[in-house]
């Protein structure tokens with residue numbers, strides 16, 4: 001069930017110059033859920049978490065709710 005406290009990534013994209021670290025990521029993290037980001041080195045896990053934490057500027061897209 002969706003609530004207003006969910007974390008929604010809407011077309012989230014992160015670029016470092018010409019490098020696209022995260023491309024058009026869409027996902028809803030449901031409040032209280034336990035989530036792991038898995039993937040090969042360089043696939044954008046840290047960049048994604050950095051944007052969520054506010055440590056990295058978002059190049060395109062936004063956070064919904």
Ligand SMILES: Nc1ncnc2c1ncn2[C@@H]1O[C@H](COP(=O)(O)OP(=O)(O)OP(=O)(O)O)[C@@H](O)[C@H]1O
Pocket residue numbers: 016019020021022039040041042043044045046047048
């Ligand atoms: N500060 C930065 N400046 C330029 N490019 C970067 C920077 N940080 C990450 N990148 C590039 O963005 C892409 C995604 O990197 P990121 O660190 O988000 O991946 P990752 O999934 O966390 O990798 P790892 O499993 O090795 O930690 C890679 O191509 C990386 O080289």
Ligand SMILES: [Mg+2]
Pocket residue numbers: 045046047
């Ligand atoms: Mg990382």
